[in-house]
Amino acid sequence: MAFQIPRGTQDILPGEVEKWQYVEKIARDICKRYNYHEIRTPIFEHTELFLRGVGDTTDIVQKEMYTFEDRAGRSMTLRPEGTAPVVRSFVENKMYGNPNQPIKLYYIGPMFRYERPQAGRFRQFVQFGVEAIGSNDPAIDAEVIAMAMELYRSLGLKKLRLVINSLGDVETRKAHRQALIDHFKNRIHELCEDCQVRLEKNPLRILDCKKDRDHELMATAPSILDYLNDESRHYFEKVKAYLTKLGIPFEVDPRLVRGLDYYHHTTFEIMSDAEGFGAITTLCGGGRYSGLVQEIGGPETPGIGFALSIERLLAALDAEGITLPISEGIDCYVVAVGEKAKDESVLLVHELRKAGIVADKDYQDRKIKAQLKAADRLNAKFVAILGDDELAKEVINIKEMSTGEQMEVPLHSVVDYLKERLS
Ligand code: HAM
Numbered sequence: 001m002a003f004q005i006p007r008g009t010q011d012i013l014p015g016e017v018e019k020w021q022y023v024e025k026i027a028r029d030i031c032k033r034y035n036y037h038e039i040r041t042p043i044f045e046h047t048e049l050f051l052r053g054v055g056d057t058t059d060i061v062q063k064e065m066y067t068f069e070d071r072a073g074r075s076m077t078l079r080p081e082g083t084a085p086v087v088r089s090f091v092e093n094k095m096y097g098n099p100n101q102p103i104k105l106y107y108i109g110p111m112f113r114y115e116r117p118q119a120g121r122f123r124q125f126v127q128f129g130v131e132a133i134g135s136n137d138p139a140i141d142a143e144v145i146a147m148a149m150e151l152y153r154s155l156g157l158k159k160l161r162l163v164i165n166s167l168g169d170v171e172t173r174k175a176h177r178q179a180l181i182d183h184f185k186n187r188i189h190e191l192c193e194d195c196q197v198r199l200e201k202n203p204l205r206i207l208d209c210k211k212d213r214d215h216e217l218m219a220t221a222p223s224i225l226d227y228l229n230d231e232s233r234h235y236f237e238k239v240k241a242y243l244t245k246l247g248i249p250f251e252v253d254p255r256l257v258r259g260l261d262y263y264h265h266t267t268f269e270i271m272s273d274a275e276g277f278g279a280i281t282t283l284c285g286g287g288r289y290s291g292l293v294q295e296i297g298g299p300e301t302p303g304i305g306f307a308l309s310i311e312r313l314l315a316a317l318d319a320e321g322i323t324l325p326i327s328e329g330i331d332c333y334v335v336a337v338g339e340k341a342k343d344e345s346v347l348l349v350h351e352l353r354k355a356g357i358v359a360d361k362d363y364q365d366r367k368i369k370a371q372l373k374a375a376d377r378l379n380a381k382f383v384a385i386l387g388d389d390e391l392a393k394e395v396i397n398i399k400e401m402s403t404g405e406q407m408e409v410p411l412h413s414v415v416d417y418l419k420e421r422l423s
Pocket of ligand 1: 080081082083084113115120121122123124125127129130131259260282283284285286287288304305306307308309311312
């Protein structure tokens with residue numbers, strides 16, 4: 001019986017995985033420069049964490065979680081996102097007591113959402129995300145946004161659009177909530193069933209509805225920006241001023257409300273405007289949260305972060321025709337002819353590898369011609385040919401594949417010779 005991979009998941013095979021490693025390395029380098037430290041949390045958590053942390057009226061919680069009972073009957077959920085787990089860890093490990101505030105964390109790992117798979121949308125996907133917890137300074141909002149933009153830009157993406165909004169504070173959201181209810185309530189039956197439920201539970205999320213996006217009530221809905229109180233407005237002005245100072249272009253969209261419940265003040269998304277990118281254009285989403293740390297059992301502490309999937313990032317690179325500078329091929333392939341030479345080649349590749357040289361040899365008992373072909377297929381920079389004759393003379397033949405140039409080198413100095421030539 002042949003098995004198939006589950007829908008919405010993918011194998012990342014050699015040839016492709018190098019791109020992932022490259023992107024992850026750049027992401028880690030950026031985090032290091034911005035002084036963010038990696039955190040690794042479990043793949044599954046108590047379901048309750050996401051009910052509270054993500055919000056029980058959100059699509060994620062209502063429709064998309066992979067929830068199961070463990071053998072002791074506890075409800076567990078494969079993490080659909082990283083913010084609630086990071087905040088859980090922040091509280092559980094009492095990071096709020098650390099004098100180095102804000103606590104700046106990042107993560108790279110798989111997330112799980114039971115969504116309808118399509119281009120750019122998977123059921124298992126890898127998020128790179130950051131969370132800065134413990135500061136109310138609008139400069140940290142700009143810092144977090146700058147990090148995401150830096151990742152995309154340093155990989156060569158140009159067709160990017162940063163959209164920002166402010167959801168204000170509790171007072172703002174309350175006033176705006178009432179205005180939304182007043183706006184929609186008489187004609188709510190014209191909107192989808194989900195929106196009818198949202199009117200009661202979380203009217204802000206109506207603005208995020210994909211089905212009713214083009215309904216006239218959407219365009220005329222009260223803008224949150226008109227409900228910002230002085231403090232919230234001042235905060236948003238500061239964030240915008242810092243982005244401008246950092247030379248990061250942005251657009252303001254008062255309808256950017258985001259699909260998770262925990263946001264206050266700044267929210268943002270980065271979209272790809274590349275042609276042929278497909279229907280889903282959001283590469284990255286994030287924002288500021290307050291109330292979340294408290295909801296999860298810690299002292300009231302503000303945070304801000306973003307998450308982006310590597311899947312969508314790679315799709316955006318493809319759409320812009322960008323190839324990553326990934327070095328394919330190996331440094332040296334050792335070709336051995338004859339029984340003694342074969343034995344010796346086992347030691348030689350071992351020595352080369354220990355010296356930091358990417359080396360391989362034949363394990364299929366192939367003839368010399370087939371070994372040379374294998375070296376070619378592996379894109380070897382050098383081929384080291386060892387026959388029993390050379391072995392008797394304690395030398396080895398080195399061929400540089402790009403030039404065809406050949407050299408006879410004493411066997412005892414071949415490692416140094418190759419190191420020198422490769423440097
Ligand atoms: P989110 O908007 O749900 O936010 O997801 C963030 C990003 O994850 C999206 O912009 C997209 O790149 C990627 N993503 C989401 N779902 C999928 C999927 N099914 N397939 C592929 N990629 C996907 C969050 O997750 C928040 N935790 C972000 C955050 C961090 N806010 C504050 N801190």
